[in-house]
Amino acid sequence: MSNTQDDILEEVVNADYKYGFVTDIEQEFAPKGLSEDIVRFISAKKEEPEWMLEWRLKAFREWQKMTEPHWANVHFPKVDFQEIIYYAAPKVKPQLDSLDQVDPEILKTFEKLGISLDEQKRLSGVAMDVVFDSVSVKTTFQETLKEKGIIFCSMSDAIKNHGELVKKYIGTVVPQKDNFYAALNSAVFSDGSFCYIPKGVRCPMELSTYFRINSAGSGQFERTLLIADEGAYVSYLEGCTAPQRDENQLHAAVVELIAFDNAEIKYSTVQNWYPGNKDGVGGVYNFVTKRGMCKGNSSKISWTQVETGSAITWKYPSCILAGDNSIGEFYSVAVTNGFQQADTGTKMIHIGKNTKSRIVSKGISAGKSQNSYRGLVKIHKKAEGSRNFSQCDSLLMGDQCGAHTFPYLEVSNKTAKVEHEATTSKIGEDMLFYFQQRGIDEETAVAMIVNGFCKEVMDHLPMEFAVEAKKLLEVSLEGSVG
Amino acid sequence: MLQIKNLHVSIDGREILKGFSLEINKGEIHAIMGPNGTGKSTLGNVLAGKDGYEITSGEILFNGENLLELEAHERAQKGLFLAFQYPVEIPGVSNANFLKAAVNEQRKAMGLEPIAPGEFLKMMREKMELVEMKKDFISRSVNQGFSGGEKKRNEIFQMAMLNPQLAILDETDSGLDIDALRIVANGVNKLHTPENAFIVITHYQRLLDYIVPDFVHVMFDGKIVKTGDKNLALELEAKGYEQFELA
Numbered sequence: 001m002s003n004t005q006d007d008i009l010e011e012v013v014n015a016d017y018k019y020g021f022v023t024d025i026e027q028e029f030a031p032k033g034l035s036e037d038i039v040r041f042i043s044a045k046k047e048e049p050e051w052m053l054e055w056r057l058k059a060f061r062e063w064q065k066m067t068e069p070h071w072a073n074v075h076f077p078k079v080d081f082q083e084i085i086y087y088a089a090p091k092v093k094p095q096l097d098s099l100d101q102v103d104p105e106i107l108k109t110f111e112k113l114g115i116s117l118d119e120q121k122r123l124s125g126v127a128m129d130v131v132f133d134s135v136s137v138k139t140t141f142q143e144t145l146k147e148k149g150i151i152f153c154s155m156s157d158a159i160k161n162h163g164e165l166v167k168k169y170i171g172t173v174v175p176q177k178d179n180f181y182a183a184l185n186s187a188v189f190s191d192g193s194f195c196y197i198p199k200g201v202r203c204p205m206e207l208s209t210y211f212r213i214n215s216a217g218s219g220q221f222e223r224t225l226l227i228a229d230e231g232a233y234v235s236y237l238e239g240c241t242a243p244q245r246d247e248n249q250l251h252a253a254v255v256e257l258i259a260f261d262n263a264e265i266k267y268s269t270v271q272n273w274y275p276g277n278k279d280g281v282g283g284v285y286n287f288v289t290k291r292g293m294c295k296g297n298s299s300k301i302s303w304t305q306v307e308t309g310s311a312i313t314w315k316y317p318s319c320i321l322a323g324d325n326s327i328g329e330f331y332s333v334a335v336t337n338g339f340q341q342a343d344t345g346t347k348m349i350h351i352g353k354n355t356k357s358r359i360v361s362k363g364i365s366a367g368k369s370q371n372s373y374r375g376l377v378k379i380h381k382k383a384e385g386s387r388n389f390s391q392c393d394s395l396l397m398g399d400q401c402g403a404h405t406f407p408y409l410e411v412s413n414k415t416a417k418v419e420h421e422a423t424t425s426k427i428g429e430d431m432l433f434y435f436q437q438r439g440i441d442e443e444t445a446v447a448m449i450v451n452g453f454c455k456e457v458m459d460h461l462p463m464e465f466a467v468e469a470k471k472l473l474e475v476s477l478e479g480s481v482g
Numbered sequence: 483m484l485q486i487k488n489l490h491v492s493i494d495g496r497e498i499l500k501g502f503s504l505e506i507n508k509g510e511i512h513a514i515m516g517p518n519g520t521g522k523s524t525l526g527n528v529l530a531g532k533d534g535y536e537i538t539s540g541e542i543l544f545n546g547e548n549l550l551e552l553e554a555h556e557r558a559q560k561g562l563f564l565a566f567q568y569p570v571e572i573p574g575v576s577n578a579n580f581l582k583a584a585v586n587e588q589r590k591a592m593g594l595e596p597i598a599p600g601e602f603l604k605m606m607r608e609k610m611e612l613v614e615m616k617k618d619f620i621s622r623s624v625n626q627g628f629s630g631g632e633k634k635r636n637e638i639f640q641m642a643m644l645n646p647q648l649a650i651l652d653e654t655d656s657g658l659d660i661d662a663l664r665i666v667a668n669g670v671n672k673l674h675t676p677e678n679a680f681i682v683i684t685h686y687q688r689l690l691d692y693i694v695p696d697f698v699h700v701m702f703d704g705k706i707v708k709t710g711d712k713n714l715a716l717e718l719e720a721k722g723y724e725q726f727e728l729a
């Protein structure tokens with residue numbers, strides 16, 4: 001082999017190593033599969049400091065030792081983790097001052113989903129950190145936030161510009177080896193949001209992020225970290241939709257929330273990943289670890305979620321009520337239709353004295369879907385005077401779907417009070433006929449029944465979000481009766 | 483207004499209505515009486531467009547239009563109302579919301595704008611008075627936890643709100659106490675105009691003391707076997723249905 005040939009070869013190899021992935025229009029992909037090299041590659045690609053790489057590698061090594069969990073009520077073909085692309089990003093990260101600079105194709109997609117950035121910006125004063133695939137392409141309202149000392153940026157930026165905060169808190173609520181998917185996420189997380197609200201500051205607007213999966217076969221691994229310092233308040237909205245896909249897509253996000261003394265975090269999610277086609281093919285596998293730590297006394301963390309998407313959802317937003325008098329809340333609507341399977345619920349871990357938790361779970365099952373609620377209320381020995389109230393309601397549409405409720409209780413303190421209520425109802429033909437006989441068509445009837453059923457949860461969503469969520473519920477239950 | 487011609491209806495292959503015919507004109511009140519299981523509720527359901535009935539032959543015209551080609555909600559929007567024998571409970575949907583949707587769907591079908599909230603409230607109050615409904619009821623879920631009598635009263639209240647052209651009352655009197663019966667009957671009489679019509683299905687002559695029918699039909703084994711005036715009801719009360727058994 002001649003020198004020139006060697007040179008060319010080397011150049012090609014290096015180039016491949018450096019950029020070398022299938023470059024598809026504006027996308028850039030990592031090669032399929034997961035190895036230490038890929039972890040290093042992702043970290044290098046994101047120009048991360050050494051400590052971050054080490055943290056990722058530690059997670060990767062833990063992950064290698066772990067085995068994928070299996071659950072009684074969720075069934076799916078084995079995920080081949082070596083068939084997944086772990087990194088996909090717009091080729092050049094654009095520096096944008098206005099929406100005009102955003103790829104019009106991206107804007108069009110958002111508009112199709114009813115999420116017009118323009119509208120959002122103008123009407124609601126919502127600051128957005130839009131994640132398109134894995135890298136942020138748009139951040140707005142930074143100025144207003146900056147004045148208050150609020151940090152709200154992509155996780156990548158936070159690692160670069162607020163490394164000390166990230167280093168201090170990342171993994172403190174969801175440790176790297178917490179579970180199989182959390183370990184995977186810790187090793188390969190692509191991006192996500194970071195938010196820090198300083199002492200005594202009330203965040204003046206709803207912080208919002210729209211997530212979207214856009215490249216076929218690329219796993220999406222979001223990492224979100226929210227910190228509310230003493231007396232701070234923040235309401236955070238997370239919403240996502242995904243376009244139709246034939247391949248299963250793995251989504252394994254981690255969300256960590258930390259609330260110090262007297263702080264309050266409201267975290268609202270509208271989740272609408274692609275659920276698969278009418279025969280149950282395709283669809284997103286959504287394995288999420290969301291956990292909030294009420295670290296300080298009298299702190300409060302509230303999860304509200306409306307889940308309509310995914311082929312499979314496995315998700316238990318939880319609260320660790322460590323501070324005395326702290327409060328954890330979980331309001332959830334989970335809709336399953338077609339062949340969807342959802343295993344969702346929450347864990348409320350009472351550690352501090354006089355801690356309170358409230359769980360309101362509304363499960364709607366249609367088609368041939370299976371919808372399970374799994375909740376754990378754990379009251380530690382020292383959690384004097386703690387209280388929990390749980391309400392789990394199921395609504396069935398048709399005869400081929402299933403609803404299951406698994407409430408687990410571990411109470412180690414005699415002064416604690418725990419209450420659980422559950423109901424199951426069914427939308428039957430007679431009920432629908434009653435509506436129709438009053439001039440209300442079937443689809444409107446279903447929407448009205450469902451909205452009534454979910455009202456208590458919807459009332460906890462911020463206004464604009466509730467409107468969107470309502471629309472989503474209607475769309476996802478379209479044609480499911482009759 | 484309504485013409486039912488030689489209607490044959492089966493459920494799961496079993497014939498229930500066996501050549502039912504009836505003609506109703508504006509302003510008329512028709513009572514239908516007949517033993518249990520003879521097909522009275524089936525008739526109401528078929529008129530209202532419920533699924534699950536096989537119409538094997540016959541014709542139904544409503545203001546000249548083929549009723550059988552319309553969806554249930556379209557029939558309702560065109561002014562056909564069924565007061566159910568067994569009203570359904572709808573958890574989570576308030577009476578106010580339910581009726582607002584119903585009123586607005588009807589208005590939409592007529593090309594009208596949705597009703598203004600103030601106007602709707604006023605109308606609710608007015609019509610509630612008509613059937614002496616309790617006030618707290620507006621915000622309660624439709625029929626949920628209502629007593630049997632309250633449910634029936636709610637049917638009449640809904641009818642008053644929707645002001646139908648043709649109302650079918652399926653045993654609205656069953657389960658009502660004396661006072662409630664009078665209230666419901668008064669409601670119906672106040673709503674009765676020369677422009678609308680009623681089919682009153684009942685087992686008891688006493689309802690017809692309050693709501694005076696123009697015609698009384700005896701239904702037996704899936705069809706009308708005798709038609710008369712209100713005196714026929716008295717006769718039935720005295721003699722029962724045995725006389726038709728041989729027919």
Ligand SMILES: Nc1ncnc2c1ncn2[C@@H]1O[C@H](COP(=O)(O)OP(=O)(O)OP(=O)(O)O)[C@@H](O)[C@H]1O
Nearest residue numbers: 493494498516517518519520521522523524525567
């Ligand atoms: N969904 C159904 N499936 C099977 N049979 C039915 C169904 N609905 C009605 N029937 C039968 O049709 C016949 C007529 O029933 P329908 O309810 O119309 O009687 P009715 O005259 O209203 O009686 P009642 O006075 O007791 O209210 C009965 O024998 C009943 O069992």
Ligand SMILES: [Mg+2]
Nearest residue numbers: 522523524567
């Ligand atoms: Mg009947």
